[in-house]
Amino acid sequence: MNDLSIDLGKGLKLANPVLTASGTFGYGDEVSEVVDVNRFGGIVTKSLSLEPRIGNPPPRIVETPSGMINSIGLANIGLEAFLREKAPYLSQLSCKVIINIAARTEEEFCDVIKALDNEKWISAYEINVSCPNVKEGGIAFGTDPDVLRCLTRKLRDKTDRYLIVKLSPNVTNIAQMAEIVQECNADAVSMINTLYGAAIDIHTRKPKINTVIGGLSGPAIKPAALAHIIKAREVIDIPIIGIGGISNGEDVIEFMLAGASAVQLGTVNFYNPCAIYEILNFIEQYMTQYNLMSLQKIIGQALV
Amino acid sequence: MKCITIGTVQSNQKVADQIFFATIEVPEIARQCLPGQFVNIYFPGSVKLFPRPFSIAGVSGKSILILYKVIGSQTTLMSRWQTGRQVKLLGPLGNSFTISEDKSVEYVLLAGGVGAAPLMFFRDELAKKKIKPHFFIGAKTKSELPIIEDVKSDLIVTTDDGSKGLKGTVIEHFEDFIKNIRRPVSLNVCGPDSMMSALKNISFPDNVTINVSLEKTMACGLGLCQGCVVKTTSGKYNGHYALVCKDGPVFNLNDVEFDE
Numbered sequence: 001m002n003d004l005s006i007d008l009g010k011g012l013k014l015a016n017p018v019l020t021a022s023g024t025f026g027y028g029d030e031v032s033e034v035v036d037v038n039r040f041g042g043i044v045t046k047s048l049s050l051e052p053r054i055g056n057p058p059p060r061i062v063e064t065p066s067g068m069i070n071s072i073g074l075a076n077i078g079l080e081a082f083l084r085e086k087a088p089y090l091s092q093l094s095c096k097v098i099i100n101i102a103a104r105t106e107e108e109f110c111d112v113i114k115a116l117d118n119e120k121w122i123s124a125y126e127i128n129v130s131c132p133n134v135k136e137g138g139i140a141f142g143t144d145p146d147v148l149r150c151l152t153r154k155l156r157d158k159t160d161r162y163l164i165v166k167l168s169p170n171v172t173n174i175a176q177m178a179e180i181v182q183e184c185n186a187d188a189v190s191m192i193n194t195l196y197g198a199a200i201d202i203h204t205r206k207p208k209i210n211t212v213i214g215g216l217s218g219p220a221i222k223p224a225a226l227a228h229i230i231k232a233r234e235v236i237d238i239p240i241i242g243i244g245g246i247s248n249g250e251d252v253i254e255f256m257l258a259g260a261s262a263v264q265l266g267t268v269n270f271y272n273p274c275a276i277y278e279i280l281n282f283i284e285q286y287m288t289q290y291n292l293m294s295l296q297k298i299i300g301q302a303l304v
Numbered sequence: 305m306k307c308i309t310i311g312t313v314q315s316n317q318k319v320a321d322q323i324f325f326a327t328i329e330v331p332e333i334a335r336q337c338l339p340g341q342f343v344n345i346y347f348p349g350s351v352k353l354f355p356r357p358f359s360i361a362g363v364s365g366k367s368i369l370i371l372y373k374v375i376g377s378q379t380t381l382m383s384r385w386q387t388g389r390q391v392k393l394l395g396p397l398g399n400s401f402t403i404s405e406d407k408s409v410e411y412v413l414l415a416g417g418v419g420a421a422p423l424m425f426f427r428d429e430l431a432k433k434k435i436k437p438h439f440f441i442g443a444k445t446k447s448e449l450p451i452i453e454d455v456k457s458d459l460i461v462t463t464d465d466g467s468k469g470l471k472g473t474v475i476e477h478f479e480d481f482i483k484n485i486r487r488p489v490s491l492n493v494c495g496p497d498s499m500m501s502a503l504k505n506i507s508f509p510d511n512v513t514i515n516v517s518l519e520k521t522m523a524c525g526l527g528l529c530q531g532c533v534v535k536t537t538s539g540k541y542n543g544h545y546a547l548v549c550k551d552g553p554v555f556n557l558n559d560v561e562f563d564e
C-alpha cells in the first residue's frame with residue numbers, strides 16, 4: 001500500500017494531499033450524493049463571513065477558453081446559520097475540515113475565529129485575503145504588504161489553530177507576500193486565488209460578468225499558478241498548498257514537484273465532480289511506477 | 305437521488321429546423337426523474353469545460369427524452385450523435401412541476417419553441433392522471449415548431465408569421481384564452497426570457513398559479529458554484545438570489561424578477 005499521507009506540520013496530517021478549494025464544493029453536503037467526500041484529504045468550505053452575504057447580481061459566471069470567470073461576491077449563509085445548519089454534517093466527516101474565512105475588517109476576521117475556536121472538529125483556518133470580487137476587504141488585504149502583515153500578526157495572536165493564508169496572484173511580487181505570511185508565523189500559504197479576468201459580449205457590448213472584472217480559474221491558469229508556486233518556494237519554508245486549474249492526477253504531481261505539499265481542486269469540481277477518484281488512482285500508479293514509498297518525498301523535487 | 309452515470313443514445317432525430325429529439329437509455333435517471341427536472345450532459349474536451357443542462361422531455365422505459373435546439377458547438381456535437389453513443393450525465397437535477405390536489409384545477413402549458421421540452425414531460429404525467437391540459441406552443445415560424453400535433457393535450461399552435469396555426473405570439477393568443485377561464489388555473493411555462501417578462505405584464509386573476517421553468521448559464525448544476533442565480537422578490541426567497549439549479553428551475557412567477 002502506497003503512503004499518500006502528507007504532514008503539513010503542527011499536527012495537521014492529511015490522508016492524501018488533495019483538498020477542495022473554497023467556493024467550489026459548497027459545504028460538502030450538496031455533493032455528497034455523487035461523491036464520497038471522505039476520499040479527499042480534506043475539504044475547504046465556502047468562504048464564511050460573520051453576517052450572511054447575498055452575493056453579487058447575475059451574470060456571475062462565464063465560460064472562457066479552458067476556464068471560467070466568476071464573480072459570486074462571497075455569497076454565504078453567515079456564521080450563525082453555518083454553525084446551526086452545516087456544522088452537524090461537517091463535524092462527522094472523517095476527512096479534515098478547513099474553514100475559509102472572509103471579512104471586511106480585521107475585527108470581523110477575529111470575531112469569526114473567536115466563534116469557531118471552540119469547534120473541535122475544525123482542523124485549520126484558511127484566510128481569504130484575495131477575493132477579487134468584493135468592494136471592501138477581499139483582495140485589499142492580500143495586495144498591500146503592510147495590511148497583510150498587520151492582519152496575519154493579529155490573527156496569529158488570536159488563535160493557536162493551524163492558519164493558512166490564501167494568496168492572490170494579482171500582485172507584483174507574490175514571493176514577498178508569501179514571505180510576510182511566514183514571518184508572521186502563519187502555518188502555510190495556499191496559492192493561487194483567481195487571476196483577474198474579463199469577457200465582453202461583442203453583440204450587446206456588455207461585460208459578461210456583472211462586476212466587469214471577475215476571477216479567472218480553471219486549467220487556463222495552471223501554468224501561472226505553477227510559476228507563482230516556484231517563486232514562493234524559493235523564499236519560504238512553510239508548506240504551500242497549490243491551487244490553480246488542477247484537473248487530474250498528473251497535475252497534482254506537477255504541483256507537488258513544483259513545491260506544493262498539498263493541492264486544492266477548484267473548477268474541476270464543476271465539470272468532473274468525481275475527479276478525486278481518478279486522481280487518487282493515478283497517484284497510486286505513479287508511486288508504484290517510480291517506486292516511491294512516501295508521496296511526501298516528491299515535494300519540491302522538480303529540477304528547477 | 306442524483307447520480308453521475310453513463311447513458312447510451314438510442315435515437316437522435318431532427319424534428320424541426322435546428323431542433324432535435326434524442327432518446328438516451330439511462331435507467332438510474334429515467335426511473336426517478338420528475339417533469340421539470342433536468343440533466344447535465346458532460347462533453348469531452350478541455351476548451352469548453354461546463355456541462356450543459358437539458359430539461360427532461362419525457363421518459364420512455366429505461367430512457368429519458370431530450371428535446372434540444374442547436375445553438376452552439378456542444379449542441380452541434382449532439383446533433384451528430386449516433387445510436388449507441390455513450391454519454392456522461394448527471395441527474396436528475398432541480399425541482400419539478402406539481403399537480404394540485406384540487407381536482408377542479410385546469411392545466412395550461414405555455415411553451416416558446418424548444419421550451420416545450422419540460423412541458424411535454426409534464427403533459428405525460430397529467431395524462432397518467434387522465435388530465436388533458438391546454439398546450440400552447442409558439443414559434444417564429446412553422447419550421448421552428450418542435451411539435452405540431454398531440455393526442456394527450458388540446459394543442460394550440462401559434463407562429464409569428466402565421467405559417468402554421470394561429471398567427472401572432474403565443475402570449476397574445478394565451479391572453480385571449482385566459483379571459484374566458486373561470487376555474488382555478490395552473491399555468492406552467494417554459495420559453496425565452498422575453499416571453500417570461502411578457503407574462504409579468506399581464507394582470508392575472510387570483511385563481512391563476514403561474515410556474516415558470518428558467519434557464520441560466522450553469523457551471524455545476526449542484527449548487528456548488530452559485531453562478532446560476534435569479535433575482536427574487538420579497539416573497540418566499542426574501543429578496544435574496546435563488547439558485548436556478550437547486551431552488552429551481554421551476555419558480556412561481558411572483559417570486560422572481562427578470563429585469564437584469
